[in-house]
Amino acid sequence: MSQQAQATDAAEIMLSVNNIEVVYDEVILVLRGVSLDVPRGQIVTLLGANGAGKSTTLKAISGLLKTEDGAVTRGSITFQGQTISNQSPQTIVEQGIFQVMEGRRVIEDMTVLENLRLGAFTRKDKQNIRRDMDMVFGYFPRLLERAGGLAGYLSGGEQQMLAIGRALMARPQLLLLDEPSMGLSPLLAKEVFGIIETINREQGLTMLLVEQNANWALRLASYGYIMENGKVVLDGSRAELVGNEDVKASYLGGGEERRSYKNIKSYKRRKRWL
Template sequence: MTGLTLSNVEVIYDKVFLAIKGVSLEVAQGDVVALLGANGAGKSTTLKTISGLLGPERGLVTRGEISWEGKNILALGAPERVANGLVHVLEGRRVFGHLTPDENLVAAFRTGGSTGRLNELKEQVYTYFPRLKERYRSKAGYLSGGEQQMLAIGRALMTEPRLIMLDEPSLGLSPLLVEEIFAIIREINSSQGTSVLLVEQNAAAALEIVRHAYLIENGHIVMSGSADILKQNPDVQEFYLGGAGKVNYQDVKHYRRRKRWLA
């Protein structure tokens, strides 16, 4: 079914720097998709393009189309996109540190919603993240990194999204916490049918939970396919999954040449 489609999208910062160049990707309804790549490849810019958050960073879509459930949403502001079921969990958690977890959840609930629905959604979040219920009276700024990431995801769920975009949810977390949070992401997808677009540098962890993945480099989508296909690709194994430690990063020309998908 129709979900999110980016068609040949280009973004420029400060009217000078071309950040993403002809990016096309799809996230079908109910699907879990990863956007992988190194630092500065264009992953976060792609998410901000979808969620409508380019403006404060002086970014502008200069070409292409973003379609959500069959409608072009480029003219919509960020709040309207949230109201249409798109939510973006930014890199770095960005919870309201002076508020409690409970108050963070209330702050994300739509204006004019019923108290009954508010309580239902809070209970749903606490079911996914019981640790937040234990800490619901603490200031969010004093939560651990993992708990803050759980709160950021929980706060996004309060908007009742049909597509949740997660920017580096594993950043700064231990492997055990990453495994726990990714398991919850998978559960949210399977139990609610919420589509997920996951931006990650931790390609190994991401490819374990997604069905389809795109690889972006220097603003271009350079490879896409099922998670199994990408995991088996020798270049992805070597440069993104750790390989066998054979990469000589001092030999830049060799490093670039080995990326056969750019040939």
């Protein structure tokens, strides 16, 4: 059990990933006993290098493993007390989880407005969709200016805004964000992160954020997990991770070269995977 779970009332844990293993094509073991908790209303971040297993963890939660011949073969994932392991993506969206994919994945030959409406395809409360559309345009005024234009003509930053806006149209209770700063200039990334922070603060929307820019991720998140080679190797509060010398050297630009936790004595004392 993580420090976070120990310090948080069980009723306040919205999502719990419990010692899961993920296998692709029935033979390739990618996740090796990953556990993490996401409390209601908070932003939690998942950090690590390329290939660490961060995106696979999100896909295990959102059900998108099924589209890539992957499956959770051990452990469990619970959302608001209900087991959701290996359920279909549509079922998981209907339960209140929406993933914003790496690379944005907007429908380029559809308009901005059509993309946003697509986010609400599982909803039955049609009378509230217009109100939520206005909310999205309030967070992203540039989308309103381009509402009738094709999404493929948007800039990278605008497409990221559209991807997040489309997710908000699903009225998620948990938003999974996979590398929202990928391919964006520092200025645009700062703008996108600022909007994410505002949405969390104003809407109380719970988020699990995968991000390689650890400095920004730890500004937003209250708690973080660090992954290497399909395992969580360290977890802690924002203050604990920012103040950790090994984290500074490996992820926050505090050292001349990136080091593996396998070579750090303090890591061995703090390892937590099962």
